[in-house]
Amino acid sequence: xxxxxSQGFTLLEAMIALFVVGVALVALVQRIQSVSDxxxxxxxxxxxxxxxxxxxxxxxxxxxxxxxFPRTETNDKEEFAGKEWYWELKPEVRPTELGxxxxxxxxxxxxxxxxxxxxxxxxxxxxxxxxxxxx
Numbered sequence: 013x014x015x016x017x018s019q020g021f022t023l024l025e026a027m028i029a030l031f032v033v034g035v036a037l038v039a040l041v042q043r044i045q046s047v048s049d050x051x052x053x054x055x056x057x058x059x060x061x062x063x064x065x066x067x068x069x070x071x072x073x074x075x076x077x078x079x080x081f082p083r084t085e086t087n088d089k090e091e092f093a094g095k096e097w098y099w100e101l102k103p104e105v106r107p108t109e110l111g112x113x114x115x116x117x118x119x120x121x122x123x124x125x126x127x128x129x130x131x132x133x134x135x136x137x138x139x140x141x142x143x144x145x146x147x
Contacts, residue, residue, distance in 0.1 A: 059093050060120040060129035067099055067118045068131050075135060081114050087124070098123050111136065 021029075071082060087100035099120045106113040114135040121127035 056122075057128050059095075060097065060127075061131070063090060063092055063097055063099060064118045064120045064129045064131040067101065067120070068116065068133050071101070071116060071118075072133070072135070081135060082116065097121070098126075100124065 075081060082101060082103050083105075085100065085102055087098065089096050089098055091097075097120055099118060102117045102119070104115045104117075106115060115132060116135065117130060117132045119127045119130045121129070
């Protein structure tokens with residue numbers, strides 16, 4: 013008997029291989045999309061943190077120049093990196109034995125209900141009017 017072995021793949025084998033490759037490609041595309049989404053979110057959080065740090069430094073510099081503490085809550089919008097950002101300042105006075113300690117918190121995000129970053133600092137008012145910063 014002459015058994016002839018055929019070369020190549022059967023239709024069933026080719027379809028199974030195509031299915032496996034298709035499933036792998038779908039998983040790869042979903043993973044790339046997930047990484048891309050995370051990169052955008054991390055970029056937004058970084059920008060928000062930079063804005064919060066900048067606002068806190070502006071407050072400390074204003075204090076050094078004008079010797080005035082921000083005593084009321086403030087919020088506004090600022091343009092940064094081609095986008096409009098919402099920021100808010102929340103001052104809080106904490107009396108201590110050394111004088112008044114002012115805790116300041118700057119929060120930044122896309123809106124009042126979507127805060128991405130927050131920076132807190134302390135200003136201490138003593139007899140020599142020196143400023144101490146803690147972040």
